[in-house]
Amino acid sequence: MGQSITVTVNGEKKTAEVEPRLLLVHFLREKLRLTGTHIGCDTTHCGACTVLVDGTPVKSCTMLAVQADGQQVTTVEALAASGTLHPVQAAFKQEHGLQCGFCTPGMMLTGVALLQEKPDPTDDEIRWALSGNICRCTGYMNIVKAVKSAAAQMKASAAVPEAATASARS
């Protein structure tokens, strides 16, 4: 029954024997003990289980682990891998972008993917991008604020080395 898969999870190659019916979210939580990825609704509605597959947000309760064979999966655990919070995490903390925190991993990963594609999103673009992630506490105002603030933060820190190079050149 088992099928061997190799998935690069948060930069590390993981090989495992899995049943084809095993969902990606269960592979992450139960086989790899990466419990930062939450299971909310189990019916593809809520987005709590969002992870990045080759950089794209995917609901990991609606993908089979065998389908991730050969692909790159990023979970919330990767965001602060260096020991310091990712700007999106820092912004969620700063702006109170979470109440109970259950939806937060999915919200943050969707936010990270959005900012990679659109470093300077409008409020509408943030709301649009996050519309597949549901916050049961309805804390949306601060979630949008957090993503916006992370964008500003990331832009500012990206601007520093650029300015330094520019002045070095002149």
Add this chain to the structure above:
Amino acid sequence: MLPAPFEYHAPRTTEETLELLDQLGDEGKVLAGGQSLIPLLKLRFASPAHLVDINKIKDLDFLEERDGTLRIGPLVRHKAAERSSLLASRYHVMADAAPQIADPIIRNRGTIAGSVVHADPSGDWGTVLLALDADLVLRSKSGSRTVKARDFFSGPFSTTIQPTEILSEIRIPAAKPQSGGAYLKLERKVGDFATVAVAVHLQMDDGKVRSAGIGLTAVGPQNLKAERAEAALRGARLDDATIKQAAALAAEAAEPKEDHRGSVEYKRNVVRVFTERGLKRAYERARGGG
């Protein structure tokens, strides 16, 4: 929730896929985006013995105009349609529909062809294809056949595709000048199925309608084509009286059921209003506006 056990196959070529489907017959099921199928497996509404995952076959992901036809491959995801500048500029009804499907994360993975084959009466793409008078190419090991979208749907979640076939290509006549379209959808919230949606496609010819396509979502046992409304528009000038008449005929074609999203009268009225608005918007676009 876990699906029932199944055997998993991930063929690398279309030929390999068709060979597998031929051997498996009723036992095999094609997995593309999985955004409808995997929930069905988890709820155990479906429990195929074999899943044939086509995601590794890269040449199934094409969205292009060639030889007077827009061709859409089985692995084109909703997101690709949402971001396609070709669709935005020339296939308005598709460009309108794409961003209204499910939610952004589901659109990253779900496919147009998968949605069409799933044939949910509340699904959006089937309706769009009915309005555009699309052809569906169904391919099996023993050959391929082409079916009109209007002959494809046969009931709720039912189509004329055989278990040994894949929907290998969706073909839409290339958009000509003076054509325009629109897709209007009423949903209670992002990610909900449509309460009602209407797809409109118009081909104008010097102020007169050469052909019109009108599709209806979520108001019948399958996506519906409002053929009497289409016929009433053919050859007519699009004045207010013609638009009103076509909208009334579209509302008559609807066969809604009362549910928590609305009553029969309400849904029928939304069909009427959306057909009017859709025709006006499509006309505007056919004339180069909006």
